[in-house]
Amino acid sequence: MAKILVVDDAEFLRVRISKMLSSEGHEIIEAENGVKAVETYKQARPDVVLMDITMPEMDGLTALREIRSYDSSAKVVMLTALGQESVVLEAIKAGARDFVVKPFEKERVLSAVAKLVG
Ligand SMILES: [Mg+2]
Numbered sequence: 531m532a533k534i535l536v537v538d539d540a541e542f543l544r545v546r547i548s549k550m551l552s553s554e555g556h557e558i559i560e561a562e563n564g565v566k567a568v569e570t571y572k573q574a575r576p577d578v579v580l581m582d583i584t585m586p587e588m589d590g591l592t593a594l595r596e597i598r599s600y601d602s603s604a605k606v607v608m609l610t611a612l613g614q615e616s617v618v619l620e621a622i623k624a625g626a627r628d629f630v631v632k633p634f635e636k637e638r639v640l641s642a643v644a645k646l647v648g
Contacts, residue, residue, distance in 0.1 A: 531555045532647040535574065537567040537590065538582035538609060543634070547580060547609075550636045551643065564588025568596045571604070578646050579606045580630070580639070583617050591621055598625040605646045609634065 534556050538544045541562070548558040559574050561567040565587045571579065579597065583590040590608060597604045608621045608629040618629050628642045 531557065532577040532643065533557045533559065533574065534643060535559045535561060535567065535570055535576040535579045537561045537564070537579060537585070537593070539563055539585040540582075543582070543609075547634060547639060550634075550639050554640060556643070564590060564593030564596075567593045568600070571597050572600060575601075577605065578643055579604065580609055580643075581606050581626075582609045583611075583614055583621070591617055591624065594621055594626055595624050607642050607646070 534551055536544050536547050536558055539562055544560045552558050559570060559576060561570045563585045581590040581594060594606050606626050608618060608626045610618050610629050611632045627646060630638050630642050
């Protein structure tokens with residue numbers, strides 16, 4: 531079981547992903563934008579972060595960079611949509627460990643997390 535921070539500005543997506551993960555026994559924390567993601571990361575020190583890219587306040591790429599500069603061992607998986615390949619490449623360069631493309635399939639989400647906490 532891992533502590534996982536789910537970051538997305540769309541509440542229904544946070545709820546969906548949180549359900550997938552909590553059904554496997556993981557502890558879930560949520561954040562709705564990049565600013566809150568960085569704050570919550572520092573307070574809660576989750577094992578894995580699932581991070582949306584397009585969000586208000588602060589986007590996922592910026593939040594990834596802030597989290598990685600705070601904790602160089604942070605494990606962040608990007609949640610992406612088709613057409614975001616160049617941002618995904620930037621995210622990988624910035625230290626993202628993996629990415630999952632929308633629509634998020636349960637098996638793919640769970641295996642991305644399992645690879646990082648296993
Ligand atoms: Mg979004």
